[in-house]
Amino acid sequence: MILTNLQIWDGVADQLDPEFDGVEVKAGKIQRLVKSATVTDSAARDMGGLTVIPGLIDAHVHMCLDPDIKDPFEQDKFTDAELIKKIKARAVQMLSCGITTARDLGGGRWLELAVRDTINQGELMATRLVCSGQPITSIQGHCHFWGGEAADLEEALSVMARQIEHGVDLIKIMATGGNLTPGSTPRNAQFDRQTIARIVSEAHSHNCLVAAHCHGTEGIANAASAGVTTIEHCSWVGADGWGQNYDPNAVLDMLANDVSVSPTINAGWKRYIGNRDFEARIMGNFEKLRAAGVRLIASTDAGIPGVYHHHLPLAIPVFAHFAGLTAPQVLRGATSECALAIGLGDQVGRIQAGYDADLVFYADDPLRDLGALATPVTVMARGVFSDPASIN
Numbered sequence: 001m002i003l004t005n006l007q008i009w010d011g012v013a014d015q016l017d018p019e020f021d022g023v024e025v026k027a028g029k030i031q032r033l034v035k036s037a038t039v040t041d042s043a044a045r046d047m048g049g050l051t052v053i054p055g056l057i058d059a060h061v062h063m064c065l066d067p068d069i070k071d072p073f074e075q076d077k078f079t080d081a082e083l084i085k086k087i088k089a090r091a092v093q094m095l096s097c098g099i100t101t102a103r104d105l106g107g108g109r110w111l112e113l114a115v116r117d118t119i120n121q122g123e124l125m126a127t128r129l130v131c132s133g134q135p136i137t138s139i140q141g142h143c144h145f146w147g148g149e150a151a152d153l154e155e156a157l158s159v160m161a162r163q164i165e166h167g168v169d170l171i172k173i174m175a176t177g178g179n180l181t182p183g184s185t186p187r188n189a190q191f192d193r194q195t196i197a198r199i200v201s202e203a204h205s206h207n208c209l210v211a212a213h214c215h216g217t218e219g220i221a222n223a224a225s226a227g228v229t230t231i232e233h234c235s236w237v238g239a240d241g242w243g244q245n246y247d248p249n250a251v252l253d254m255l256a257n258d259v260s261v262s263p264t265i266n267a268g269w270k271r272y273i274g275n276r277d278f279e280a281r282i283m284g285n286f287e288k289l290r291a292a293g294v295r296l297i298a299s300t301d302a303g304i305p306g307v308y309h310h311h312l313p314l315a316i317p318v319f320a321h322f323a324g325l326t327a328p329q330v331l332r333g334a335t336s337e338c339a340l341a342i343g344l345g346d347q348v349g350r351i352q353a354g355y356d357a358d359l360v361f362y363a364d365d366p367l368r369d370l371g372a373l374a375t376p377v378t379v380m381a382r383g384v385f386s387d388p389a390s391i392n
């Protein structure tokens with residue numbers, strides 16, 4: 001299949017491709033970029049000047065959570081069959097909105113892994129998933145209701161072994177407490193540096209990367225020096241409050257260990273725009289992270305109350321605002337750089353020969369206006385067109 005008459009952003013450059021305006025797709029992969037004028041194939045499909053970018057990637061979702069349910073314990077009322085149906089519907093809707101890959105960072109019953117497999121087997125046209133299963137947490141710690149409680153290193157390794165038996169793609173650890181769990185505190189570290197480091201090395205020996213949930217600065221520092229792959233949230237909570245305790249030494253460890261930050265800025269953060277104290281604090285932290293050269297990737301924590309699974313395209317402009325990113329920077333953070341950070345850097349996130357043909361087409365150029373992301377014209381996943389949807 002050859003698609004012609006396109007404007008191409010490859011997921012990497014600062015501007016549209018100056019040379020090529022067509023894409024040849026074969027067996028689900030991008031075969032090569034072409035010049036429409038040289039295409040003689042009568043089966044070529046004229047895309048009418050649409051802009052195409054690589055499929056978007058959300059680095060942090062929870063497919064099992066219903067954003068309309070506030071009480072985490074109430075989430076458990078569904079049977080496995082009901083929940084699988086819901087997860088499938090979410091994954092289909094995400095794809096229709098241009099999200100071709102999402103990394104699931106926790107659930108209790110491994111049902112998102114079952115849906116992942118259905119999608120990978122080509123039985124369901126939906127967002128590709130990579131999944132962590134049950135996060136490792138402390139006793140009564142953040143999201144303990146998912147079943148991953150561990151009192152010490154030995155128990156943590158046995159929680160990990162259970163996830164690996166279930167076929168997870170990566171390991172998630174709760175390095176600090178969180179907001180979702182009554183009784184757990186975002187500021188407090190749940191594991192020390194040595195424990196996280198052992199978990200990381202054990203995970204790597206099973207070809208699994210490690211994502212660490214970290215609000216508090218102490219947990220951020222522990223996870224960064226232990227060499228996790230991504231730090232989720234990175235809220236810099238310390239003695240002085242939310243966002244008040246940025247730690248430059250932890251950032252040096254991030255750089256030394258190639259750790260990416262996944263700040264889970266969802267579309268709802270719009271409500272903080274204009275709240276000058278909050279904005280100044282958050283934007284100041286991002287300014288320092290950016291200046292240091294830490295990779296920032298797009299993520300939403302979809303599934304938590306009020307955060308819908310298909311809203312990444314609405315979150316990206318808000319992420320750009322708070323993180324001080326230009327359009328190409330934030331779009332790299334949602335495509336090529338995100339892919340790199342989650343271990344799929346040679347497979348997705350770029351429009352380049354050999355990469356999966358995950359493509360999103362827009363009437364307007366998102367490099368000029370990130371608002372264009374809200375209304376894809378059509379979406380292709382692994383070489384197959386899916387029905388688009390506008391996002392609300």
Ligand SMILES: [Zn+2]
Nearest residue numbers: 060062105301
């Ligand atoms: Zn989460």
